[in-house]
Amino acid sequence: MGITSLMGTTMSQLRIFALITFVCVALWGCSAKEKPQLTAAQEQAVAERIAPEGHVVKAGQVVAVAAAGAARSGSDIYASNCLACHASGVAGAPILGDVAAWTDRLSKGIETVYSNAINGINMMPARGTCASCSDDEVIAAIDYILDNSK
Template sequence: MKKLFGILLMTALVSGTAVANDEAVQSRIAPVGSTCMQGDECAAAPAPAVAAGPKSGKDVYGSFCTTCHSAGVMGAPKFGSAADWAPRASKGKETLYTHAIGGFNSMPPKGMCAACSDDEIKAAVDYMVDGSK
């Protein structure tokens, strides 16, 4: 009888430990995030604010263009340098717009601002040219 009681006691202890360990394991391997589908209660959360209108040339420059054009990375004309911009500007703004939108030499299309409209890119070109006279 003592043996049977010992076996039952050990089984209860091991079983309790297994449950505790199982819960600990489950909490460690639980997903970090979750997906919220349209129609779910969590989908009613407010959406992040979106810009009210088009970005200004200064804003586009400050967010994207400055990375290369402030230091002249890979031959990019530096903002504020008339010597860098004069030969380019002499080709006309339409050429500058075409190069900025479609990419030119080391510059990728739209200068990596895929979400920018053509008009926003043109505004950034105008901002850089006007600031480099």
């Protein structure tokens, strides 16, 4: 095998290599230019995943959590967790706006009223079933009830 034929082999191998490289780069270039097609639902899902914690708001439902420092107001907590019983007096619950009933409750001291609601008392479930409520949020809801019952 002479030096010329060796060179020839090398040159044709180089050409094939160059061709393969060219095809690969061309294919990669085309696919990279293609914008991924997302449905509206997928875009929403991506937006939620990359959104800062505690700022995701779904239709009518605030997902902001107490841990993120976004405490919910007393009236929010009342509306979503307490109103069901305390608006109509379910199971003997003292009704919002019933001044006499709440004045009577307060006679044992506001701290006791707070802790009874947090820990539960008789038919009153602990935290009014709001497991995600912090103590301060339950207390804010009680203050909201009391402010509207005097």
